[in-house]
Each structure stands twice: as C-alpha cells, then as structure tokens.
C-alpha cells in the first residue's frame with residue numbers, strides 16, 4: 660500500500676509520521692505529477708488552501724489529481740485539504756479540485772476560536788472520543804446525498820465521507836491518535 664502526501668505547503672511531515680504509525684507500507688511526498696504514479700491513496704494536508712491551490716496549478720497537479728479522484732483513488736483532505744476537495748466554497752466563485760459534494764466555509768470558527776482543541780465523537784472511530792485540533796478551520800455547511808456526516812461540533816459538520824473521499828476540518832496529524840489515519844488506510848484497502 661503506497662500513500663502519497665501532497666507536499667507543496669503545510670503539515671506534511673506530521674501526516675507522513677501518522678500514516679507510518681497507522682501501518683502504511685510506503686509513504687511518499689508528492690511535489691510533481693510523476694510522484695502520483697502508483698499511489699493507492701493521497702493525503703491533502705492543512706496549510707493555506709489558496710497557496711496550496713496556486714502551487715497545484717503552477718506544478719500542473721490540479722487535473723492529474725482530479726482525474727485520480729474521479730477514477731476512484733481514495734483521498735483524505737484535512738483543514739485546507741478539505742477546502743481543496745470541496746465542490747463549493749462559501750462566498751468564493753472558484754474551487755480547487757472541486758470533487759467532493761460539499762459546501763465549505765473557510766475560517767469559520769471566529770477570531771477567539773481561531774485555534775482550539777476539543778473532544779469529538781467520530782462515526783467509525785471506536786473507543787475514546789477523538790481529540791481534535793482546529794486551526795483557523797473550515798466547516799462543512801451543506802452535504803450532497805452521497806455524503807455521510809462523520810462528526811459535528813456545535814451543530815457544524817467537521818468530518819464527512821463520500822465513498823472514497825474523506826475530509827476533516829481539524830488536524831488529525833497533530834496528535835498521537837492515529838485512528839483517523841487508520842480509518843483512511845481501511846478505505847484504501849477496501850478499494851484495492
């Protein structure tokens with residue numbers, strides 16, 4: 660099982676470590692479209708979605724990644740990565756990959772709450788609540804019929820899945836809890 664982490668900007672190393680800890684056989688960084696060869700899954704990390712989007716265009720990665728997603732390769736977007744996946748962005752008339760049937764709002768937890776941690780219940784994650792780190796996080800305002808809501812915080816959707824696409828508002832790579840990465844690796848196994 661070979662997993663790529665988009666490595667243009669943002670929390671890349673942390674995702675690599677979490678994926679390794681969660682049991683991925685091979686984890687590689689993706690900077691050029693050649694790096695997408697042979698991947699069984701792709702993680703889109705947090706950072707700044709506009710910056711990552713610009714770099715994706717510059718390095719000609721937007722279409723190849725979109726095509727991979729359309730062909731069924733599992734993808735996991737966290738925070739800015741979730742914004743990259745989204746089909747619609749509130750107040751913005753352009754999208755990045757635009758492959759997940761969700762409407763997201765950026766920086767949606769207000770100034771005083773720009774960064775915070777909380778315990779969440781996440782569907783599909785057994786046991787203890789999941790400690791979630793939010794950093795200027797987006798939330799999901801609307802989901803399409805094919806999208807399953809996995810977690811909410813204060814009535815806002817903060818994690819969701821649409822078949823082979825997984826998205827979270829928070830940063831699962833910033834804690835030692837790798838259950839969400841394991842969940843993603845299970846999704847990858849299901850599609851192989």
Ligand SMILES: NC(=O)CC[C@H](N)C(=O)O
Nearest residue numbers: 705706707708738739795
């Ligand atoms: N931690 C993050 O990934 C923040 C996301 C960032 N606020 C954006 O809109 O892209």
